[in-house]
Amino acid sequence: MAGPTTAERGERQQESSGPPPTRRFTPPPLRTIIILAVALVVLGAGCVWLLYGSQWLRVEQVSVSGTRVLTPAQVREAADVPVGSPLISVDTDAIEARLRQKLPRIDVVDVARSWPDEIGLKVTERAPVLLVRKGRNFIEVDDEGVxxxxxxxxxxxxxxxxxALSRPGSRAPSLRRFGADRLVREAVRVAGALPAAVARGTRTVKVRSYDDISLELGDGRTVAWGSSEKGxxxxxxxxALMKASSGARYFDVSAPTAPASSGS
Structure with a gap:
């Protein structure tokens, strides 16, 4: 009688041997746990000391970039960065607030830590688009009307x-309705919409009412612009009108679909 085949003998061996033994997790010795815990505490304390207590990561320099009219010295003075303090503890939001309050010319400011010992101040200054005369001085107005x-x-x-809002007629009601600040913003919008060549040659933006804004160019020509809409x-x-009527002295684009020019 034939004996069991090789496959049958393999199956019988697997059945007799049973499932493999289960390995149990053996926790590390208590001594090892204590050593690791102490090491973590020491490492954490070392990091805290390095950031707050050591002399290596303290503010030693204040760099300034982006200035045009302002000087770096003016920005540093207004920022009042606590030189010598731990770099990690410097309140960058407070520095930004001080700069905006003391130097209104600053439009955007970025205060950043530069490890290991520097605070960087990157500023963007406001650019004037209009000037308002005040006595012998001039007030600069930016593209937001500030x-x-x-x-x-x-x-x-x-x-x-x-x-020019004090004249009689319909101009005075415009001031009461919109307010001087709103009319200034309208003038700013007009200045921002001017063609580059016209903007360079504009001497005065005159506002008589919300929809009566005109330009006086340096060469004596005048442009009736109307409101700031459809800039x-x-x-x-x-x-196009200036090219077609190069000898004209007066241009009216208050109704841009029906422009007009006159004078020679």
Whole structure:
């Protein structure tokens, strides 16, 4: 009689041997746990001391970048960074708030830690788009209508703003309805929409009412712009009109679909 085959003998051996033994987790000795815990505590304490107690990671330098009119010294003085303090503890939000409060010319400021010992101040200054005369000085107005600085000399290439609102007629109600600040913002929008060549040659932006804004160019020409609405269309229309009527002295784009020019 034939004996069992090789496959049968393998199956019988597996059945007789049973399942493999289960390995049990053996926790590390208590001594090892204590050593690891102490090491973590020492490491944490060392990190805290390095950041707050050591002399290596303290503020030693304050760098300033991005200034144009302001000087780095003015920015450092207004920032009042606590030199010598741990770099990790410097309140960057407070520095930013001080700069905005003391130097309104600053539009955007980024205060950053630069390890191991420096605070970096990157500023973006406001740029004037209009000037409001105040006595012998000039108030600079940016593209958001913010009056941010008073200077004794008018920056080159920046037109003046004239609010001619005290005349009788429909102009006075415009002031009561919109307010001077709103009308200044409208003038700013007009200045921002001007073609580059016209903007460079504009001497005065005159506001008589919300929808009666005009430009006086340095060469004596005048542009009736109207309101600040449809600024891009008016800019394109004015450019084409000036090319077509190069000898004209007066241009009207208040209704950009029906522009007009006159004078010679």
């Amino acid at each position: 009056r941010f600085a008073t200077v004794s000399e008018a920056p080159k290439g920046v037109p003046g703003l004239e609010l 891009p269309l008016k800019a394109r229309t004015l450019t």
